[in-house]
Amino acid sequence: MKGDCVRGILRRLALPLAAVMVLVVASTAGGASSSGTLVFAGASDPTYLDPALVSDGESFRVTEQMFEGLVKLRPGTTKIVPSLATSWKLSGGGKVWTFNLRKGVKFHDGTPWNAAAACYNFNRWYNWTGPFQDPSATFYYQATYGGFKKNEVANLSPPLFRSCRTVGTSRIVVTLNRASGVFFPSLVIQSFAMQSPTAMKKYGADQATLSGGAFRATGTYAFQHPTGTGPFKFSSWTIGQKVELVRNPNYWGKKARLDKIIIRPISDNEARFQALKTGEINAFDLAPPQDIGGLSGDSRLKVVKRPAFNVAYVTIHQGPGSPMNDIKVRQAVAYGLNRASVVKNFYYGTGKVANEFQPPSLFGWTNKVQKYPYNPTKAKELLNSSSCKVPCTVDFWYPTAVSRPYMPDPQRNFQAFAASLEASGFKVVAHSAPWRPTYVPKVNEGSAGDLNLIGWTGDYGDPDNFLGTFFRNFNPQFGYHNAAIEGILNRALNQPNFAKRVKLYQQANIMIMKYLPGVPYAHATPALGAEKRVTKLIATPVGGVWFQYAGFGGQ
Amino acid sequence: MLRYVVRRLLLLVPILLGVSILIFFWVHALPGNPASALLGERATPELVQQYKERYGLNRPLPLQYVDYLKVTVVDGDLGTSISSRRTVASEIKRRFPATIELAFAAMIFAVGIGLPLGFFAAKHYGGVFDHLSLVGSLIGISIPIFFLAIILKYFFAVRWHVLPSVGREDVLANNEHPTGFYVLDGIVTRNWAASWDAIQHLILPAIALGSIPLAIIMRITRASTLDVQNEDYVRTARAKGLSPNTVDRRHVLRNALLPVSTIIGLQTGLLLSGAVLTETVFAFPGMGSWLRDAIFNSDYPALQGGILFLAVVFVLVNLVVDISYAIINPRIRYS
Numbered sequence: 001m002k003g004d005c006v007r008g009i010l011r012r013l014a015l016p017l018a019a020v021m022v023l024v025v026a027s028t029a030g031g032a033s034s035s036g037t038l039v040f041a042g043a044s045d046p047t048y049l050d051p052a053l054v055s056d057g058e059s060f061r062v063t064e065q066m067f068e069g070l071v072k073l074r075p076g077t078t079k080i081v082p083s084l085a086t087s088w089k090l091s092g093g094g095k096v097w098t099f100n101l102r103k104g105v106k107f108h109d110g111t112p113w114n115a116a117a118a119c120y121n122f123n124r125w126y127n128w129t130g131p132f133q134d135p136s137a138t139f140y141y142q143a144t145y146g147g148f149k150k151n152e153v154a155n156l157s158p159p160l161f162r163s164c165r166t167v168g169t170s171r172i173v174v175t176l177n178r179a180s181g182v183f184f185p186s187l188v189i190q191s192f193a194m195q196s197p198t199a200m201k202k203y204g205a206d207q208a209t210l211s212g213g214a215f216r217a218t219g220t221y222a223f224q225h226p227t228g229t230g231p232f233k234f235s236s237w238t239i240g241q242k243v244e245l246v247r248n249p250n251y252w253g254k255k256a257r258l259d260k261i262i263i264r265p266i267s268d269n270e271a272r273f274q275a276l277k278t279g280e281i282n283a284f285d286l287a288p289p290q291d292i293g294g295l296s297g298d299s300r301l302k303v304v305k306r307p308a309f310n311v312a313y314v315t316i317h318q319g320p321g322s323p324m325n326d327i328k329v330r331q332a333v334a335y336g337l338n339r340a341s342v343v344k345n346f347y348y349g350t351g352k353v354a355n356e357f358q359p360p361s362l363f364g365w366t367n368k369v370q371k372y373p374y375n376p377t378k379a380k381e382l383l384n385s386s387s388c389k390v391p392c393t394v395d396f397w398y399p400t401a402v403s404r405p406y407m408p409d410p411q412r413n414f415q416a417f418a419a420s421l422e423a424s425g426f427k428v429v430a431h432s433a434p435w436r437p438t439y440v441p442k443v444n445e446g447s448a449g450d451l452n453l454i455g456w457t458g459d460y461g462d463p464d465n466f467l468g469t470f471f472r473n474f475n476p477q478f479g480y481h482n483a484a485i486e487g488i489l490n491r492a493l494n495q496p497n498f499a500k501r502v503k504l505y506q507q508a509n510i511m512i513m514k515y516l517p518g519v520p521y522a523h524a525t526p527a528l529g530a531e532k533r534v535t536k537l538i539a540t541p542v543g544g545v546w547f548q549y550a551g552f553g554g555q
Numbered sequence: 556m557l558r559y560v561v562r563r564l565l566l567l568v569p570i571l572l573g574v575s576i577l578i579f580f581w582v583h584a585l586p587g588n589p590a591s592a593l594l595g596e597r598a599t600p601e602l603v604q605q606y607k608e609r610y611g612l613n614r615p616l617p618l619q620y621v622d623y624l625k626v627t628v629v630d631g632d633l634g635t636s637i638s639s640r641r642t643v644a645s646e647i648k649r650r651f652p653a654t655i656e657l658a659f660a661a662m663i664f665a666v667g668i669g670l671p672l673g674f675f676a677a678k679h680y681g682g683v684f685d686h687l688s689l690v691g692s693l694i695g696i697s698i699p700i701f702f703l704a705i706i707l708k709y710f711f712a713v714r715w716h717v718l719p720s721v722g723r724e725d726v727l728a729n730n731e732h733p734t735g736f737y738v739l740d741g742i743v744t745r746n747w748a749a750s751w752d753a754i755q756h757l758i759l760p761a762i763a764l765g766s767i768p769l770a771i772i773m774r775i776t777r778a779s780t781l782d783v784q785n786e787d788y789v790r791t792a793r794a795k796g797l798s799p800n801t802v803d804r805r806h807v808l809r810n811a812l813l814p815v816s817t818i819i820g821l822q823t824g825l826l827l828s829g830a831v832l833t834e835t836v837f838a839f840p841g842m843g844s845w846l847r848d849a850i851f852n853s854d855y856p857a858l859q860g861g862i863l864f865l866a867v868v869f870v871l872v873n874l875v876v877d878i879s880y881a882i883i884n885p886r887i888r889y890s
Binding site: 236274277280446476 | 600601602603605606632634635636637638639640641642649650653705708709712713716719720721722723724726727729835836837838840844848856
């Protein structure tokens with residue numbers, strides 16, 4: 001009786017279940033890719049599609065397909081090459097920049113790219129008021145240009161920009177208030193990309209509000225009408241799902257091979273990798289180093305390497321009563337860190353030992369800096385002749401719950417460093433905190449012990465973006481004043497002559513590594529994962545991805 | 556009944572006030588601060604300090620709470636998300652349908668399988684099936700959701716390629732979404748392929764999310780059925796000569812469903828919190844993955860607004876469950 005009942009139920013369920021399974025299998029076979037459409041995964045949605053209002057890599061990855069600046073970086077390098085400007089000249093004691101603009105270029109809305117459009121963009125940034133003066137809205141503008149025409153926020157510095165003048169339709173003259181070595185290289189940042197004045201006016205690009213301290217764009221430009229001159233143009237954005245860009249058939253340069261790119265947010269590292277394996281995406285950014293083995297071991301997949309443009313380092317924090325005020329202790333730290341071993345064992349073949357605070361690909365790097373190979377005996381000797389005898393106790397902080405491009409496995413880095421320091425006469429007291437939201441603010445405000453692990457990825461191809469950020473002014477993270485280092489970095493910043501700048505930065509690197517405000521230990525090569533059939537996908541050192549030449553198969 | 560519903564709705568006010576206090580102080584007790592989160596990891600300590608002063612973030616917390624309450628209640632503004640820089644209300648509007656759809660699918664899975672299994676196990680009390688179902692439900696309760704999600708995804712998506720691993724729909728599709736409920740959208744727009752696509756994207760997350768409620772519903776149904784089928788009125792019904800099926804349908808199942816409906820209500824609320832892990836594993840763009848990101852980003856407005864909203868939903872779901880008692884069992888009257 002019971003058996004009959006069960007069999008009856010099973011008989012009744014069998015057919016529908018089988019039908020469902022057949023339908024499931026039949027309709028899900030195959031992947032997302034089709035010829036001409038590349039599906040790419042990042043970690044999150046862009047914030048806005050107006051590049052002037054964002055400072056995060058997820059937004060820039062999308063905007064840089066649509067927008068171009070006066071100059072750009074040669075794909076895959078940090079060399080500055082012409083883009084919407086074909087040539088430029090510096091005069092007026094380093095304060096006057098004349099740009100000759102590319103002719104025959106049109107924005108995606110069909111309006112012409114010309115001198116008036118270029119000056120409109122410069123003036124837009126300079127004249128921002130209200131919510132736009134909030135640093136969360138215009139971080140890169142403020143970092144590079146200082147203040148605005150009328151500074152409404154306390155502590156904003158005087159503006160670097162003075163005026164933009166058109167000369168005919170294809171030449172502009174930008175006048176600065178002071179000479180700056182950073183103005184020109186920073187033009188490659190997406191925040192200074194050129195946008196269509198017509199579209200910006202029409203769709204309210206300059207409408208915004210501040211709510212509880214958070215900047216919010218209220219026009220539709222930043223969501224639905226971004227209009228640039230780039231090889232791809234905007235098609236649609238479904239927040240939380242995807243951004244669709246289509247080929248710009250009227251692009252002035254080499255036209256894109258792909259018909260369409262879809263950039264979708266997948267925040268979980270593992271989920272991105274698995275989506276590549278299932279064929280739901282064709283490529284993804286931010287591949288964790290530990291997955292590189294899995295990518296190169298799969299015959300359908302490959303690793304796309306991003307040139308190293310970062311530095312991981314150990315901060316040495318000085319301050320009242322700190323043992324680190326003694327140069328001999330700092331030297332002992334440098335000799336006591338087994339950097340070669342850490343890079344070899346925990347960078348999965350993607351790292352190089354760093355000897356200074358800027359990557360070798362950037363001008364100003366020099367091989368003449370003082371080097372500190374691992375030498376525990378020398379470290380102990382230095383300690384015994386210092387103010388902190390063996391065993392010298394140090395508080396050493398490291399971050400948890402994070403993997404950074406320049407520091408894939410902080411905990412293991414720390415463990416290895418702690419062991420090598422202990423072998424070099426130090427007594428290490430370990431401290432840790434979650435990267436977000438605790439660790440980074442602690443490091444920045446200088447409350448993360450005597451030593452801590454941290455790093456930096458460059459935004460643009462200028463040494464000031466590394467050395468200047470760390471050492472040009474008093475930095476609570478390091479906790480010292482060194483007038484000589486600060487002086488030379490400020491001179492380098494304001495030196496318009498390139499050859500002289502190179503020398504100044506080389507000198508600065510030598511001085512810094514002698515003074516030892518920290519110990520740089522690795523330059524890492526971040527990676528992207530992609531299907532093998534995806535070709536010419538170029539990862540730029542500063543964090544972007546070039547889709548312009550990408551496609552499926554040869555060409 | 557109406558008076559009861561109105562009274563319960565009025566009770567929402569003190570409940571939500573209490574919830575808002577709890578959430579506000581809990582969120583502010585989390586490590587980190589919104590100024591750092593808002594300005595990013597490149598912000599200098601001076602900039603963070605300036606920011607706190609400018610927006611009153613260094614004022615005493617009770618004062619900040621009063622401000623928050625004013626803006627939320629008087630202006631009806633849940634604020635702007637720090638990480639996305641879009642309004643919290645618009646984020647909820649966009650993401651809530653996804654979570655509801657997922658929770659609904661998970662509940663269909665849990666009820667659709669758990670209820671018959673529990674009833675069947677009770678009817679065959681002490682048999683092989685009964686024992687198997689008990690062991691199965693124990694496993695269902697014991698396996699963490701995220702672990703089951705990873706296992707399901709590995710086999711069905713990564714190895715066998717029979718179901719998608721991420722998202723709500725095929726990324727190449729350009730479907731219309733008038734309601735935000737993708738399965739329903741396909742039906743409304745008569746795009747059956749879109750509905751089917753959305754269902755496929757729901758299958759694995761719904762199974763992962765629904766596994767624990769399934770096990771619980773099965774156990775409660777089994778226990779409740781065992782209780783009810785020994786009641787006097789059931790014996791009387793049988794003595795009257797009613798067929799076993801009629802007795803089961805009219806007298807056993809209907810009465811056994813009362814405690815089950817309570818559990819379904821509570822579990823539906825819990826599904827919303829369980830969705831955090833499931834949505835993360837399957838990159839499902841709902842409230843769960845959004846709140847998870849909000850925690851990582853110290854996105855106070857998103858956390859406060861999102862959790863407050865879910866609290867309202869939870870309370871309302873329970874109200875609906877209470878009302879449903881009267882429908883399931885006409886002997887219950889509210890006054």
